[in-house]
Structures are given as C-alpha cells and as structure tokens.
Amino acid sequence: MKNPYEVLGVSENATDEEIKTAYRNLAKKYHPDNYNDSPLADLAEEKMKEINEAYDSICDMRRNGSSSRSSTGSYGTNSSYTRTSYPDVRKYITEGRLDDALELLNGVPEGSRSAEWYFLMGMVFSRKGWSEQAYNYFQRAYQMEPNNPEFSAAFNNMNARRAYTNPGYNTDTTGMGCSTCDICTGLMCADCLCSCCGGRSC
C-alpha cells in the first residue's frame, strides 16, 4: 500500500487540520459526481477509495490504534439506482457498451420519452465525448423534472464545466485577476519596503 501521507500530498509532520483540508480538497476533486458522466468514472472511484483509505489510516495512526472510523459515508459513491425505467440502459452505460445503450434508447417511441430517457441520452453522449449533445439532453431532462436530484446534479455539473469552474481544481481563481492573497502579499511586501525607509504602509 502507498504511503497515506503521499496519497494526500502532505508531510508526515502536518497538523490534523492540514490533513483534513488536504483530504477535503482531494475529495472535492475526485468526487464521483464530477465523473459520473465520464468514461473514466471507474478510475475516479478508485482514486476516491484510495484517498478515503489514506485518510482513515492516518486518522487511525494518530489516534494510536483506536477504532477505525469510516469516512466513506460523506464522500462515497451513490451509484445505487432505486427507481429506474431503463435498468438495461444503465447497465450498458456502466459497462461502457454505449452503442448498445443508444440502440435501446432509440427504440423508445417518441411519445413515451420521459425525463429519465433524456438524462440517459445525455449520459451516453457525454461518455462518448459528444459534450454539446450531452448538454442539450441534460438540460431537457432538468427542465422536465427540475426536482430530481440526479438530473439537476448532471445539469449543474455541465454548467460548472461550461464556466470552467471545476470543484477542487481552483480554475475560477486563475487568469489575470488579483486574489485577496495577492493583495495581502503585496501589502506585506510594501510594508517591508516602507520599513526599510523608516515608515509604515499601514
């Protein structure tokens, strides 16, 4: 097994708080919701499992062998579909048999296409790499049933990608802007320079 500290990307001397933050960031990054419609969903799941295990083992080590705590509850997978009209299609999508899934879906007559049908079409196209089509289908599913958590999660995820704000990747803070951190650093530097000349910037 890999060194759990390496998995979380922290040093062995890190504080509990630092470890928690690192774990939370990684869990946000590899959360199954981010990869639900991706052909790499299974790899993301493995990664998530690795992070959960690393966090658990660090917690155990630090508590000096006290009982194991499971963290999978909060950041686990939620791939159990309780109510579905298309169990075979879902099975094919999970197995990566996209053409078979598409064939089944296309066989559904136009009049009886539910919100779930549009959602599953979105899943097939998203996994195929046809993002534009996927976006249109997810949007339709969401418009038909806005209160369904599965459909709204898929649609919101798509919108986050179209704005390039991926959770855990800090994509929204890059670019030409100036963050609060930059301002602080700038002020600190200015303060140092001012101190050299005998004054204070603030």
Place this chain on the structure above:
Amino acid sequence: MFGYIKVDRANLLGKEYDAYKGIYCALCKQLGKDYSIFAGFILSYDCTFYAMLALDLAEKPPCYNDGRCRFNPFKKCLYAQSETKALSLAAALSVISAYYKLLDNIHDSPWYKRIAYRLIQPFFAGWRRKAAEKYPEIDRSVKKMLDNQLSAERDPGCLLDMAAQPTADMLSEMCALLPDNIPLREPLKIERTKRILSSVGYYMGRWIYLVDAADDYNKDRKSGGFNPFLLSSAPSDNLKEYIEGSLNHALSEALLSYGLLDRGRYDSIIMNVLRVSCVNIQNKIISEFDIDTNNTEN
C-alpha cells in the same frame, strides 16, 4: 496542428520555463536530426506539448545540456535529452501533420499560394515518408482524421460534436500511443494511463478544433467556408456564450481527465497550459471576435 497549446510565460517560474524551452529546442534539434535542418521550421507548440506530456510519463527524467541555437549561433539554449522515444514520436507527429496540413492548404488556397505550396511539397512528402516508415500508426491516424473531417463537413446533418470528433480522435490516438512506447514512471500502470491520456488527448483535440473554428469564424462567415459555429444547430443569439461554453467544456474535461493521472515532473507546466494559457488564448480570440462581429453588423 495549429499552435494554440502554449505556456503562459508570465505565470511560470524561471526553472519551469527553462524546462519547457529545453523541450522546445530539443524537438527542433530532433527534427533536424531525423529529417532535415529545414524541418525545424515546422516546429509547433502543440507538438512541444505532446513531447512534454511524453517526457512527463517517462521513468527516467530527461537530462538538460547546454548548447547553441541551430538557427542563431549567438544564442545559448538548453536541450532536453531523453533515452526514450518521446522526442522522436513528437518529431514524427510534427512532420506527418505538417504534410497533411500542406495538402489541405493546396486544396483550399488561391492559385498563387498553391504554386508556393507545390514547390515545397516534395520536401514535406519525403519527411513524411520517412516518419511513416518509423511510426505507421501516426500516419494512419492523421490521414484518417483528414478523411473523416471531409466526410463530416459534407454531411448535411453535421453537428458540432461530429465536426470536432476527427481532430479529437486523432489526438486521443496519439496520446494513447505514449504508454506503449515509453517506459512509465512509478506508480503509473499502462492500461490505466492509456485510458486517461486517451481522454486528455480527445478533449485537447476537441479544444484545438473548436478554438481554431472560433478564430476562423468571421473569415468563414464571409467566404461561406465550413465552420461548426455556423451550423444550424448553433444558437443565433448569445453566440459568444455558446462558443465560450463549448471551449470551457472541452478544457474542463481535459483537466478532469488529467487530474486522474499521478502527478509527474512537468505537472506545474501542464497545469499552466490547461488552467491559464488555454483560457487566455480562448479569451483573446473571443474578445476579438466580439469586436469583429460588431463591426460587420454595423
């Protein structure tokens, strides 16, 4: 290849930029060594990124040596040297894609440009033949891309996703070649890395195709050329948001896929490309596009 995948120098550390520049110069040298000194002129940023991705996966880090620029003896350069096929693959991809791009240009250009292209064609054809003998799979992929592109554009029911697929598939196949040809660093596993890289390549290819289409939008609108953003499926209002959304989406997917790869030696430079440079390049194109559209409407 179109040269859109660059680094954003302002946001790189000095050593990171040196490492990148060392790969750029090494690829130029490799083109000279494998093909001809003049092949150095077709060096592109996209192929440099491909070489960097390959070197990032390699077990042994490249060795950086001092040298002088092949085109300017007064300029000192760093050269990344690697025992792997990384640079040789990137050089082959450069000459093969340059040859097919030239064929495409001959097809699309006015007569006076066509004469110039015809004059250089035999050189490009020779380099391509040599590269194709070494890596037939690269030649097959690039040729397939052009054929599929033509048939997608001729299809009356063409959608944006269909138009973007040939370039995306080509780069996906190129990236998937890497784990088979390069001894991987720990803890990468061949099959897993292949799937991740194939997805990164797919969405980078899609992004390149779409950003090039956004760049050519006004030109194609005037000349009546094919452009995926001029298809009937594209919205007539909020076109700018639509283009930006499509570009962001492709970049996001590339980033999400890349995020699954265990970090390598060039992670910070690759993240600079994906998170900063590509965003700046697409923003620049979209902002110019805005001005041009307003001008033509007025």
